[in-house]
Amino acid sequence: MKKIIVLAGLLFSVSVHAQDLKTKFNWHNLDYKEDGVRGISTEKAYKELLKDRKSSTVIVGIIDSGIDIHHEDLKSKIWVNKKEIPGNGIDDDGNGFIDDINGWDFLGNSKGEDVHAEQLESVRVYNALKKKFGENPSKKQIKKNKADYELMNKIYEEIEADRKEAEQYLPLYRNMYSALSEATKVLQKAAGTETLTTSLVQDLKAENLDRKGREAKELWLRMQQFGGISELKRGVEYFEEKVNYNLNYSYDARSIIGDNPNSLEYGKYGNNEVVGPDALHGTHVAGIVGADRNNNLGVLGVANDVEIMVIRAVPNGDERDKDVANAIRYAVDNGARVINMSFGKGYSPNKKWVDEAIEYADSKGVLLVAAAGNDNSDVDVQPQYPNKFSAKGKEFKNWISVGAINFEEGEKLVASFSNFGKKGVDVFAPGVAIYSTTPGSEYQELEGTSMAAPVVSGLAALLFSYFPDLTHHQVKDIILKTVVKVPGAANPAGKTLEDLSTTGGVVNAYEAIKSAIGIQ
Structure with a gap:
């Protein structure tokens, strides 16, 4: 579920103009020593480490609510299935999905109708x-x-x-x-x-x-x-x-799609309309990953050479395991190297389907990056699904779970809403007051672990782009081993990042790229 954070009785996501931002523009890409905010040093990495290096395009699958593919800052970065002839009603590439030009909508039907809201x-x-x-x-x-x-x-x-x-x-x-x-x-x-x-x-x-x-x-x-x-x-x-x-016991959104919820039916349902009725969340996530860095518009994505594959599977309500599993498989089958998953829920009745899809992604060399959740809870005690552990307790090797940090330091460093877990959360990344793309070529400041995950997805894509020989396991290992440690209390309870995650640190593009150069 794309959870809106409610704080003190008010929705805590703010639509602002760039001049009214809570902190420095593009703060999540800035450097702590040079800029005074604990971003991931992306700009420093481009300037000092990547300026003379060549990149290759990396496909990032974004499983979300839909994306405004015509946004001024995203339209040049949207994946196009060149094997498909638009609008001819034929599955030209034989992948099981008709006219999937920019991705697929697992929440729609053949008439072009889409599910908007769902039950929990x-x-x-x-x-x-x-x-x-x-x-x-x-x-x-x-x-x-x-x-x-x-x-x-x-x-x-x-x-x-x-x-x-x-x-x-x-x-x-x-x-x-x-x-x-x-x-x-x-x-x-x-x-x-x-x-x-x-x-x-x-x-x-x-x-x-x-x-x-x-x-x-x-x-x-x-x-x-x-x-x-x-x-x-x-x-x-x-x-x-x-x-x-x-919370309506009798509401049946699935009747719109007309599928069998008890069967995976991969390639048997959905449509190619990837924007959906509410693309706010997905569009914002997409901008963090790969908004155009060279068009002098809007914002700067973490990765400069990506194509964003749009996979709609997250309604206003809880996503279904069936759609998540199929969305992962679709992204893998169509060339994604990284999959961003900024959603989650408290129950997973068909977890086996999702587990199998994650293992399939691992077998094909695909890295999955997921938001830890926004309940300010310990995921080791109260799991969020999907997560890095299978139903049998096996830890997936191709999974990174991301918590959110604030632009403030000390006891305010870990975002007040962010989930945590010594075993279940791997790293932290900026996730508060993130200014990014929203539908209609607009921009907005939002927060959540949903915003922290695409920071890491962008970093993973950046590594794949400049160091294409790295495996997905190597990219994960680099990201986890090059985190920046921050001593002292990171939340009001006196917990440190070491207490709240497996790595005890914040991801850093500069350090990750230095490590990748050493491996190359």
């Missing part, structure tokens, strides 16, 4: 268990299936607690959105323009405003620090979707 996996698991036990299970049935019965009750409590929270926040957000909408109208009239900026509203003199105008100004400025009206609107939509779809 917990709801789907609960429904299956409820069907198994019925309304009045016998004591004998409960005793015989004790573990499942306890799981069903546990999940039900989780769902209802989540529903209660959503139902509490929804009217709050609706009221704030309504109030801010009215305040905006008042200020537009007072300013004589429909376009309001912070400086313009600040310059409105109190003596020229009536009481309603002064109250509108105060409210508008206060809410701007939380993203303003666009973020409140997103908040309303987020909680509406939780109540109406994510």
